[in-house]
Amino acid sequence: MKNWIKVASAAAVGIALSASAASAAWDKVVVATEGAYPPFNMMDDNGNLIGFDVDFANKLCETANVECEIVAQDWDGMIPGLLAKKYDAIIAQMSITEERKRSIDFSDYYSNTPAVFVGKDGMSITAYKDGEVMEDALDGMVIGVQRSTTHANFLEDNFPGIEIRMYGTQDEALLDLTAGRVDATLADSGTLDAWVSSEEGEGYGFVSNQFAPSEWFGEGAGIGIRKEDQDLKEIFNKALAEMLENGSYDELNKKYFPAIDLHPN
């Protein structure tokens, strides 16, 4: 019996190797997410990772037929950790940008939510309109934003007249928004939508239009992978296309964001 398994598995490996040397190498993929960007990725009361990104990652691996382990990683160290091979992929709402592409590679985008400002109800901000940045629209304001994000870069590059407070997580920025220590915060509409409709977000709402100029925000969020792992990129792209095709992506989308289309074509 044992021998039979050995022979079969050896044959299977042989076939896999001859068919594509790559797929055999990816029996197990370690995926990193942040765990502090609800409802995309967060921790439940027991410290388990949950959220859209986590469900998406699991479904993606299931579809691709690879075993996945999902680990938490601070946002700051996301790219360095990938390069140091602590994990093989990033599924954490990381926008595909030119700057990041210098050090890592991305799959096709798997979600795309525009950016929006959140502040006290009644406030109104027009920072970006008709393809143009309104450089002095925020003058004198204190804006909270998560460090190392496209949103932080957008603020830094375009608004010399504001004070930018950078936080390790978006949760902390929102905490300081309710404490009144920042006037508004900029993040993607998916995570902010969940917050303004929660109890903590009472009295706060979207105070600007939604925008996503690709010069700063890239082309949506992709799965981050090391440049040399082109085979893994292919596996993920194929599985993603399949999920979009068979409706399992839609199911996840509706579960977390009934009102938002995460994957506009």
Next chain:
Amino acid sequence: MFEDFIYVLGKYDTWLWRGFLLTIELLVISVTLGTLLAIPLAVARVSKKVWIQALPFAFIYVFRGTPLIGQLFMMYYGVGQLIANIDGIQDHWTWVYLRDPYWYCLLTFVLNTAAYVAEIMRGGIQNVPNGELEAARACGMSPWITYRRIIFPRMWQMIWPAYTNDVIFTLKATSLASTVTMMELTGAARKIVARTALPYEAFISAGVIYLIIVYTLTFGFKGIERYLRRSEQRKEPKTGKAKAASA
């Protein structure tokens, strides 16, 4: 690798420079105010009356017994939120300062430094030889004059190495300020990593700056130590003989 260093240093030198200045500022103010606060704490701590030494004991116990990052978060998100919830505070003129993370950071560092230094000083004060105190009393010195002329100079002599160690500890502790949005040296390095995805280059640059600061501090401290021990150096042969004789 080498070009990446030049790229980081060339493009983001002002971030590092500003981070360096803020780090130095936090260090100097924390150590100065912390030391000033530590003196009365240490004096109260060595008091024989329980009700005088209870409060400094509790203060030192709490601040030495909990992690600094926890204190920082307690101060910034805890106390900060409480203050923010006071009615009308956000329209008051002091709000500009009360909302600023700078003051919460500084207060945490000052209190933390005070706790550590007070404990070091306590050790110093208690180790002043009894004979010297008796001599001071015999000369008719009041407690205050005894402290000023005998205890404090002796204390500084004894605690200096431990004290300078604590200053260097505080320098590294300031890096935690970046967790509450302060852009000191570590914050600047993190920002550069965020921009360039070049962690080694950014953190090694910041690390080298920290090393230079520590080296400069150590050099200065050595000079002061020599000054503090000037009397000892003169007397050394004599005390050596005395010891030999008594043994």
